[in-house]
Amino acid sequence: AQSVTQLDSQVPVFEEAPVELRCNYSSSVSVYLFWYVQYPNQGLQLLLKYLSGSTLVESINGFEAEFNKSQTSFHLRKPSVHISDTAEYFCAVRHATGFQKLVFGTGTRLLVSP
Amino acid sequence: SQTIHQWPATLVQPVGSPLSLECTVEGTSNPNLYWYRQAAGRGLQLLFYSVGIGQISSEVPQNLSASRPQDRQFILSSKKLLLSDSGFYLCAWSVPGGSEAFFGQGTRLTVV
Numbered sequence: 001a002q003s004v005t006q007l008d009s010q011v012p013v014f015e016e017a018p019v020e021l022r023c024n025y026s027s028s029v030s031v032y033l034f035w036y037v038q039y040p041n042q043g044l045q046l047l048l049k050y051l052s053g054s055t056l057v058e059s060i061n062g063f064e065a066e067f068n069k070s071q072t073s074f075h076l077r078k079p080s081v082h083i084s085d086t087a088e089y090f091c092a093v094r095h096a097t098g099f100q101k102l103v104f105g106t107g108t109r110l111l112v113s114p
Numbered sequence: 115s116q117t118i119h120q121w122p123a124t125l126v127q128p129v130g131s132p133l134s135l136e137c138t139v140e141g142t143s144n145p146n147l148y149w150y151r152q153a154a155g156r157g158l159q160l161l162f163y164s165v166g167i168g169q170i171s172s173e174v175p176q177n178l179s180a181s182r183p184q185d186r187q188f189i190l191s192s193k194k195l196l197l198s199d200s201g202f203y204l205c206a207w208s209v210p211g212g213s214e215a216f217f218g219q220g221t222r223l224t225v226v
Contacts, residue, residue, distance in 0.1 A: 006157075032213050043120075043204055043217035044158075051213055090158065094213075099146075099165070102206075102215050106157035 002027035002093045006105035013112055015083055021076040021108045023065075023091030030096035033074040035065055038088045038107075047089070050074060051096075061085075086112045116141035120205045120218030127225055133178075133192040135221050137205030140186065145207040147188040148215060149180055152202040164188060165210070200225045 003026045013019045025031065032051050036044040048059040055067040065076045074091060091105040120137045127133060139145050149161045160173045162180035170180050177196050181189045188205060202222050206215040 034214055036217075041220070041222065043219045044206075046214050046216070049214055101160065101163060102148075103160070104150075104158040 002031060002095065002103050004091050004093050004103055004105035006091055006108050008108045009106065010109045010111065013081055013110070015112055015114050016080045018079050019077065019081050019085075019110065021089050021091075021110065023074045023076065023105060025072050025074065025091070025093045027072075027093060027095070031093050032096050033065075033067060034092040034094075034102070035059075035063070035074070035076050036090045036092060036104075038090065040087075044090060047076075081110070081112045083112050083114065085110060116207075116216070118205060118207055118216060118218045120221060122221060123219065124222045125224070127195050127223065129197055129225055130194045133190070133195050133199070133223070135190040135203055135205075135223075137188045137190075137218055138186055139188075139207045142186070142207070142209065144185060144210060146210055146215075147182060148206040148208075149188065149190050150204040150206060152204060152220075158204065162190070195225045197225050199223065 005024045034049045035047040037047045038044045048057045050057050050067040058064045063078045065074050067074050088107045088109050090107045092102045094102045117140045147164045150158045151161050152158050164170050164182045178192050202220050204220045205218040208215040
């Protein structure tokens with residue numbers, strides 16, 4: 001079965017600083033990888049996904065993530081964060097074939113301060 | 115376009131009372147449906163999923179049950195709530211054969 005590890009429960013950064021949120025996964029088969037963002041008391045919104053092809057994927061608001069198969073990682077990065085990026089970020093994985101049951105990490109709370 | 119509705123947004127219930135949370139999806143047919151629970155510091159735990167009417171798979175043993183009486187309706191229930199049932203409950207759907215899941219706005223349940 002697949003699993004996801006997000007080692008950092010909280011990441012404090014200053015506005016305009018770069019940030020990296022770490023995600024490692026475990027699976028014996030090909031996977032799809034996702035990053036979701038959750039603002040307080042709201043549902044999850046898809047930020048970006050890796051299905052196949054280019055290992056670097058980007059979102060419309062400046063985030064990017066790189067799929068690294070050898071390191072089984074899918075870290076999320078942003079070169080310059082904004083106050084509005086303060087939220088909880090979840091990494092998720094599912095098998096690339098068969099029924100698509102998403103398995104989530106425990107989340108990383110990104111705290112951006114001025 | 116597809117939308118997912120989940121209600122109520124917040125709920126405070128006494129221990130031992132019943133529970134019914136409802137989720138409906140619009141703009142698609144035969145979606146896969148999911149109930150997740152989010153507890154502080156524990157991420158999202160998949161509780162139930164359904165690939166069709168009347169077809170429910172349970173991921174973890176617990177005090178809750180789920181039903182899918184209609185194609186786009188998914189209900190989470192309990193006969194008698196426990197304090198440990200408190201949490202943020204999220205309904206989600208996905209396209210069969212698709213990649214990602216789409217989430218509702220969640221229900222914050224507090225059992226007192």
